[in-house]
Amino acid sequence: MKRMRGFSIAAAFLFAGAVQAQTITGTVRGPAGPIVGATVRLLDLDRMEHTGARGEYSFSGVPRGVYRVFVGVAGYASATNTVRLTGDTETSSFDLAESAIRLQQVVVSASPNARTEGEEYQSTASKSQVELENSPGTSFAEKISDVPGVSVRGLGSAPSRPILRGLGDNEVLILENGLRMGDLATFDPAHATPIAALGITQVDVVRGPATILYGPSAIGGLVNVITDIVPRVSDHPLSGMVGAEGNSVSNESAGYFNNVFSSGNQAFRISAGGVRADEIRIPERAYTDPGTGAVFNLDKMPQTFERSSEGGVGYAFQNQAGSIGLGAKHYSMNYGIPGVPPNADFQNVPPTTSRIEQKRNTVEFRSSLNAGIPSVAQQLSLNANYNDYNHSEFPTAQDETGVSDPQANHFHKRELNGVLQMRHRPLGALQGTLGLWSNIEDLTIEGDQPLGPNSRTTGFAGYAYEEYPTSDKTHLEAGLRYDYNKIQTRPFAESTDSVFQTLSASRTSNAVTASLGAVQQITSHLIGSVSFARSFRAPTVQELFANGLDAASGTYSIGTSDLSPETGLGIDASLKGDFANATFEVSPYANFIHNYIYAFLRGDTIQDFPVRKFGATTARLYGADASVTVQPLQHLALRASADYVNAHDTRRDVPLPFIPPLKVLLRATYQDRTYMGMIETRSAAKQNRLGDGDTPTAGYAVVNAGVGIRFAQQRFLNNISFHCDNVFNTLYRDNLSVIKDFLPQPGRGFRLNYQLVY
Secondary structure, three states, X not given: OHHHHHXXXXXXXXXXXXXXXXXXXXXXXXXXXXXXXXXXXXXXXXXXXXXXXXXXXXXXXXXXXEEEEEXXXXXXXXXXXXXXXXXXXXEOXXXXXXXXXXOOOEEOOOOOOOEEHHHOOOEEEEEEHHHHHOOOOOOHHHHOOOOOOEEEEOOOOOOOEEEEOOEOHHXXXXXXXXXXXXXXXXXXXXXXXXXXXXXXXXXXXXXXXXXXXXXXXXXXXXEEEEOOOOOOOOOOOEEEEEEEEEEOOOOEXXXXXXXXXXXXXXXXXXXXXXXXXXXXXXXXXXXXXOOOOOEEEEEEOOOOOEEEEEEEEEXXXXXXXXXXXXXXXXXXXXXXXXXXXXXXXXXXXXXXXXXXXEEEEEEEEEEEEOOOOOOOEEEEEEEEEEEEEEEEEEEOEEEOOEEEOOOOEEEEEEEEEEXXXXXXXXXXXXXXXXXXXXXXXXXXXXXXXXXXXXXXXEEEEEEEEEEEEOOOOEEEEXXXXXXXXXEEEEOOOOOOOHHHHHOOOEEEEEEEEEEXXXXXXXXXXXXXXXXXXXXXXXXXXXXXXXXXXXXXXXXXXXXXXXXXXXXXXXXXXXXXXXXXXXXXEEEEEEEEEEEXXXXXXXXXXXXXXXXXXXXXXXXXXXXXXXXXXXXXEOOEEEEEEEEXXXXXXXXXXXXXXXXXXXXXXXXXXXXXXXXXXEEXXXXXXOEOOOOXXXXXXXXXXXXXXXXXXXXXXXXXXXXXXXXXXXXXXXXXXXXXXXXXXXOOOOOOEEEEEEEEEO
């Protein structure tokens, strides 16, 4: 407590120059009266509130200036007001029209400041907490798979990872609150991203190269998971949420709470949650192991359980000069990796299942100074986190007593990631942001089969992101970034691999990346955008120096030490329409990647495991995402979306492997201020464009349905929904799954969700 009091005093001293606070306040109403629980955002300062029992909201401690206030809530059309704060208080109220169409959402991850989707230079999408809970699946990756251009590579439920326009792993960044997560999810398809889905406030998806603000490894885009580790100061003494979920497909039970206690200029946060899930049910039948030809009668995916828990605390101080905050959380997960189950005939059909334990400790610091430096800066911000991540793999093996569980590999990664950003004062019409970025990773690997050497990866960068409005309807963007990246391996005398006992090698990469973009308001209902980006990614220590058995994926991985960095040229265009009873978006794109790094099966074995080797080629990916929503009746919305990507290895003139086929979503939604009903069909074409190690996948169509109710008690908003995923218990296989030839996707599941927002 003394430490917190000391931090509070230090924060007050830091902002001692603040004068009397100004306030933006107002109410949000609909045709039936005040709206409780609407999300209100002060875009320019990235602050958020929920409306109270009378539909009221308030932002205090706001410096004088011009701001945009955004309001969004299910069942109503979103709206944005411009507020000029010149005195002590300014009022901005909203009268929202009922609408079943999901209109503009706020994206915080594609540009330095939060803005709506229609104002972005790239193809973006965002899903709120309520939308995530109404989506099938248990992981965050599954819950965004209905976004056009997003697919999921699944290995059970826990290790699901998003694939954007055919790219994943090290080409797509998964961030938490705009910062690196310090995990090892890109090392292997069996590795999970250590984050609790119920604790997510919002997920932003940026499709296409997003390199200027976030650095290397964003050639294919990024997914930013927003969790509010550092709390937001609220005008409500108590705010937050409580959520719970149950799912019959895996007997899952999950819960999470996030409480923020605000008093004056300070806020304290405490959160906790957990998941307990058993093996995932699949349509009951006989399944043939492609490796041995053995037949197993299964109704569940073997070894797909999940146990996870999370706890966190945080503190924030805020006034009109800015904000400063610190948060910490601990996350642990113990989950299974599916495969051939333990069986009576161990000698002829050895089990291939395994399990993984993860522990992640995160400390996050966030600060924003509104006053900045006179005549130079409008705003200064420093955001940083430190991650201490432990990861152990336990393959199921056979010994003289039957099935044992020895430790095979242990990873320990410590990572420090920080961004110092300055929004400079306008130079005429030119507005922009200058930034410094750094990332330091320290990785040690021990165990029976170390997959790679111990190493340190160091990255530094500087960037500029500038915007210039040539008119009220035309905005231009340009970005420039310089990156330095170095990998240094460290000899480890106790390694069980003789190569890693003495390996001392370094690889240095430097690159200049850039972006150009334009947004054009064509008419009052049409917006067009186009962006060009040159992107960069240095090879990872695994891709360079791997040499070991990766038991979780059942392969022996070998790196290629002379790999060069990837460089990409991406072109992304978008046309958006927003009419009274319809919206649409069409986004064609192309991505050309030189020295595209990928893993392929070499055709031989080591220790009776197929060899998985890293190589490089030249890749070309092009395609389109599209969606249209119409509202034929007041509360009824009909949505259709589709995405397609054609990915080719142009050096060898063969398709790239594991590329999603054409996907189509058809959805009908009833949404008013109280009730929700939904039925949808998700379908995919067959995939016969096959790359190295890939196999054909049949097309499929899966039906999901759900109903929900929303009601308020004072300022407490309740959301309850009941869903049936895979209504007809359809047996289908996803082209991206590495176990698709043995085990299918989950069968029918009934899911109950509850959320209390206050």
